Amino acid sequence: MTMPHSYDVIIVGAGPAGLAFARALAGTRLRIAIIDQSPAATLAAPPCDGREIALTHRSIATLQRLGAWQRLDPAHIAPLREARVLNGERSFALSFAGPHEGDRLGSLVSNHHIRRALFQSTVDQTGLTLLAGTNIRGVRTDADAATVLLDDGRSLSARLVVGADSRFSFVRRQLEIGAQVNPLGRSMLVARVAHAAAHRGIATEWFGHGQTIAMLPLNAPRVSSAVLTLPSAAIDRLAALDGVALGAELTRRFRARLGAMAVLEGPHVYPLTTTYAHRFVARRAALVGDAAVGMHPVTAHGFNLGLQGxxxxxxxxxxxxxxxxxxxxxxxxxxYEAAHRLASAPLYASTNLLVRLYTDDRPVARIVRPLALRAAARLPMVRTAIARRLMQQ
Ligand SMILES: Cc1cc2nc3c(=O)[nH]c(=O)nc-3n(C[C@H](O)[C@H](O)[C@H](O)COP(=O)(O)OP(=O)(O)OC[C@H]3O[C@@H](n4cnc5c(N)ncnc54)[C@H](O)[C@@H]3O)c2cc1C
Structure with a gap:
């Protein structure tokens, strides 16, 4: 006789993907445990981590369905009206905007606000148990059950275990699922900055020689999120500067396009590693969010993709x-695996290609880059397709 399971589903990781997955099961009467190593107070009110998430219209509709969008303060939602891509020293820009005047490409919301809203909409769900501040020691599955061993010696069983525990997923390793793991040797520095000129809701991604810098417009006309990518050692040196020196450095690196910048919050540093799991499922187990696909943040797809999966x-x-x-x-x-691979594999591959093309400073890449931009600009179909992808109705 098989022992009764403690739960129907155990989710490891109460990040945005794990919470969205749990919330999407509301109303099923399934008994769900969600485990996270962070304490409950941190999950309920996560600190700012500097990530500004560009949400597509489809993700916004999903967050509405999950009851999370309604919990966001409108003052924390910034409209994204246009995105521009600049290459090197040239003034030519490839621009993406919605088909109609005043259209939004999407909205920018800070990651910690999304996490808080998802937590609030999930925590009191019938049948859900939160095991916060809990580390796990092992995961195994057999034909009848998935078993999760906790650090305190307890053992929980369920019909299904779901790994939502980041791109460096411990669950993935425990299930012996391999992954492409590509440390890029580069890091991303993000900081909230005030600047002299108005951003007009335009995001700018500038692929300069030796650096990539993006400015993401936030919900005040003269406040943006500065996102700078450089080799990791250079980013570590910049992160050690005081706020005034960092503001001056960001101003210089962005060629004062928005005037002088002053750092309001941050910096936060993210060493860049992309990951793609060889399989998204195993016996009585599945991976969601970054545990399945850890995208490069440059094309702003990671959470959008994880949410849909x-x-x-x-x-x-x-x-x-x-x-x-x-x-x-x-x-x-x-x-699930087939649908999520179909949605993620082309995006993962094209994002990696874009990153390679725009971070390669060999002469041939410098020649190809402007040609690629101009070719895209001449093909309205390409521009419309990218804008549609960004807007995803
Ligand atoms: C700078 C930056 C900008 C980004 N911008 C965008 C954007 O514009 N648009 C977009 O769509 N995406 C963006 N992303 C990607 C997005 O942030 C991620 O895809 C998303 O956070 C992944 O969510 P997740 O829940 O899968 O993982 P995570 O957010 O990593 O959460 C994992 C959770 O699991 C918990 N955990 C980990 N290990 C364990 C363990 N062993 N036991 C218990 N709990 C564990 C952690 O405490 C955490 O709560 C950006 C990322 C970065 C770094």
Whole structure:
């Protein structure tokens, strides 16, 4: 006789993907445990981490469905009206805007606000148990159950375990799922800055020689998020500067396009590593969010993609539960994997190609870059396709 399971689903990781997945299962009557190493107080009110997440229209609609969007303070939602890509010293810019005057390409919301809103919409869900401040020691699965061993010696079992524990996923390793892991040797520095000129809702991504710098417009006309990518050692040196010196350095590196900049918050540093799991599922197990696909942040797809994948898996599980089928059946898990690979593989590959093209300073790449931009500009179809992808209705 098999022992009764402690839960139906155990989720490891209460980050944005794990929380969205749990929330999408509301109303299924499944018993869910969500485990995170951070204490409950940190999950409830996460500190600012400097990430400004560019959300597509589709993600906004999903967050509305999950009851999280309504919990955001409108003052924390910044409209993104246009995105411009600049190359090297040339003045030519490739511009993406919505098809109609006043259209938004999407909205920018700070990651910690998204996390807080998702936490609030999930924490009191019927059937959900939060195990915060909890580390796990092991995960194993067999034909009947998934078992998660906690650091305090307790052992929990469920019909399904879901790894939502970041791009360096411990669950993924425990399940012996391999992954492409590419440390890029570069880091991203992000800081909130005030500047003299208004940004007019325009995001700018400038691929200069030897550096990439983006300015993301926030919800005040003269406040942006500065995002600078350089080799990791150079970023570490800049992160050690005081606020005044860093502001001056960012102003210089952005050629004062928005006037003088002063640092308001940050800096935060992210060493860049992209990851792609060889499989997204295993026996009685699945990976969601960055644990499945850890995108390069430059094209702002990581969370958008993770959110769609998490909701897709939850919808398949909800349907199986409703028809009293196995919520961790082989066919169900493979359907999730196939759908999420189809959505993520082309984006992952094209983002990596873009990053290689624009961080390669060999003469041939310098020649190809402007040609690629001008070719894209001459093909309205390409521009419209990218704008549509950004807007994803
Ligand atoms: C600078 C920057 C800018 C970005 N901009 C965008 C953007 O504009 N648009 C976009 O779509 N995406 C963007 N992203 C990507 C986005 O932030 C991630 O895709 C998203 O945060 C992934 O969510 P997640 O829940 O999968 O993982 P995470 O956010 O990494 O959360 C993982 C959770 O798991 C917990 N955890 C980890 N290990 C364990 C363990 N062993 N046991 C228990 N708990 C554990 C952690 O405490 C954490 O709460 C950006 C990323 C960066 C770095």
């Amino acid at each position: 998490a909701v897709k898996l939850a919808d398949l599980i909800a349907e199986a539960a409703q028809h009293k089928r196995d919520i961790a059946g082989d066919i169900l898990l493979r359907r």
